[in-house]
Amino acid sequence: MKRTLVALAAFCALSPVFAQSSSPVAASAPAAQAGASAPAANKREARVEERIAELHSSLKITPQQEEQWAKFADVMRENGRTMADLYRQRIAQRDTMSALDDMKQYEQITQANADGTKRLVEAFEPLYTSLSPEQKKLADTSFRSEHGKKRHASAHRSPRASGADAASATKP
Numbered sequence: 001m002k003r004t005l006v007a008l009a010a011f012c013a014l015s016p017v018f019a020q021s022s023s024p025v026a027a028s029a030p031a032a033q034a035g036a037s038a039p040a041a042n043k044r045e046a047r048v049e050e051r052i053a054e055l056h057s058s059l060k061i062t063p064q065q066e067e068q069w070a071k072f073a074d075v076m077r078e079n080g081r082t083m084a085d086l087y088r089q090r091i092a093q094r095d096t097m098s099a100l101d102d103m104k105q106y107e108q109i110t111q112a113n114a115d116g117t118k119r120l121v122e123a124f125e126p127l128y129t130s131l132s133p134e135q136k137k138l139a140d141t142s143f144r145s146e147h148g149k150k151r152h153a154s155a156h157r158s159p160r161a162s163g164a165d166a167a168s169a170t171k172p
Helices: 002-019 030-058 063-093 099-130 133-156 163-170
Strands: none
Touching (some): 030 063, 063 099
């Protein structure tokens, strides 16, 4: 539960990790990339849905909180799709990008991350306000403990990890 709460909320904050892929992609395999990205996209989407379900359960969301919860979950889904799309574009174009193009694309990913985080906070605030003291304590503890683990894990992650490896290592 704790892991899920932070992983969902930190998804946007940690999404730039997806952009730091150094694994080579064969220039002659764009069709293979497109075919391979569909299962990966489905897998990422399934992970987001799994975390949403786990978080819903662990926070003991009540029927009265469902409206706020649905808005928060929808933002998580939207942020996940946005970052996955940007990541796929980066992978597809990285062999042909100039250094300037690379920096501009990274800027786009970083801006999308910031915008997504803002939307996530805006959706979480009314939900958090509606939580009982017990639910707030669970959320507060989860955020504190998971953010510490994320920092520790990222310090030990291999800088040469591929995008997919980095994505699974951070479990956004």
